[in-house]
Amino acid sequence: MVDSVVTTEGLTKFYGKHRGIVDLNVEVERGEVFGYLGPNGAGKTTTIRLLLDFIRPTRGQAKIFGKDVNQSSLDIRRRVGYVPGELAMYDNMTGKDFLTYFAHLRNGVDWKYVDELTERLDCSLSQPIRSLSHGNKQKIALIQAFMNKPDLLILDEPTLGLDPFMQREFYHMIEEAKAEGRTVFLSSHVLPEVERICDRVGILREGKLVAVEGVRDLKSRELRHLEIHFARSVPKEAFVGVSGVRDVAMENGIMHCTVVGSLDAVVKAASAFPVENIITHEPSLEEIFMSFYGQGDKA
């Protein structure tokens, strides 16, 4: 039997006539990093707010650690760390005061671990929060979510505003949490991020969960726009029919194409010619959805 940490059954939320999420059935297993992917407005934040009992479902049910999120909200929140998508903090406090306040509300934390996180994220806790950049506020929000080593981390767009170095540190923190058997539910609208750190991905579109995929499966069907600059003119035909390659166009020694899945075949085909540069463009989420699920899945 699967040990589920998060389970939703027909979870639906409407804000008046506006759709939040519709009939969401999702299961997150203990110890996994579950990515919750979807464009802005797809319903990611609504799902997270339902899980934390900030809002109540129109119908359906959500459970965390096997307990109803409304009936056992307090028990659940004792074991959950959360980073909100729209970050608002107590601007008149310093980072240290903010963490002290939340540490008291959680009956204390291991301050050595807080110091360690602060150092790893290169975060200043002595300044008033109002004077910090969004990235630095985000670091404090991450520290408060991780500081009491919760069994479940619910993170809504957690890398928003973090520079690449800090993103990498954050990925390490996620890996450590996973290694300790803790569970992560992470929303994002950035596919490469989800691919990098998640085990499985739930793809949300216009309030509906259109697929739950293993990251490996997702990668095998991933779509990329590729641009290869050659030192001289190359016949377009050299790439037509190469595995995964489509929409080939050649202009002044620059080839544009779309590749589905691995880049291996196209790189090998290109190696027959003098290559000056290879540029990949990440597709938009909408393109990914169109590629994966076609127009017919659009709600």
Added chain:
Amino acid sequence: MMLNNVVLKTLRDKRRAMIGWLLVMTGMSLIYALYWPYIRDNPFMAQMMVSYLQSFPSGLIEAFIGSNLMLFTTHPEAFLDSELFFLFVPLAFILFTASFGSDAIAGEEDRGTLNLLLSNPVSRSRVVLEKFIALVVYTVLLGALLETELVVASVATNTSIDLFRLTDVTLSVILLSLVFGSMALALGCIGLGPSMSTGVAVSLGVVSYFVNSLATTFRDLQPYRKYSPFFYYIQADPLMNGLNIGDATVLLVLTVVTLSIALLAFRRRDVSV
């Protein structure tokens, strides 16, 4: 220490605002300290003033000064009643508690910090109750500051004033303002924004004041007077006659009822982003 729980955090947040309110209380005490000795020591001027006031329609006098007109030049308690405790003190206290009450939930929700607060293992009821406790603490403190300043002003002006009666009226104004403070808190818990919650609670306070004060002149208002919290605040004249336990209980019950509505409403509704 100041961050151990929601009560202390709320008290900490409002420290600076309290300095402003302390100045308001000082201003009121100064009216008493400067104006009362002048009235007391100049009977002729005092009589002229009474005669002048008597030239106004009685309804107007009843509405803004109360019914102690004949005594206010000779009794410091009556002076304080007419000049401060009839209108200015309760209005200032209601402004204080209503803005505090609306900021408790509606303000925190408006600033977007309520989400993070509620992601901690604290129940919504506990948050409301602890914010209410902070409101009570600061309202009592404000009352104590006002009373202390009035006592100091009395000593400075060689005026003998009944300390127990002063405590009675201060208690009464605290109870009255807590009704409107918990009302603003409840409006925020129901889902109104901070400005709206303050505005509605203060407006109801003003309406309540006029219903009570004008009812002695306009007979049509008489039946509605008992629905006005101001009636229970001032009708027994606590500064002259002591606190009426029945009236105080009504104000206390009103606060408990509005607080219960706040708790129930907030427990059930969605918290906005």
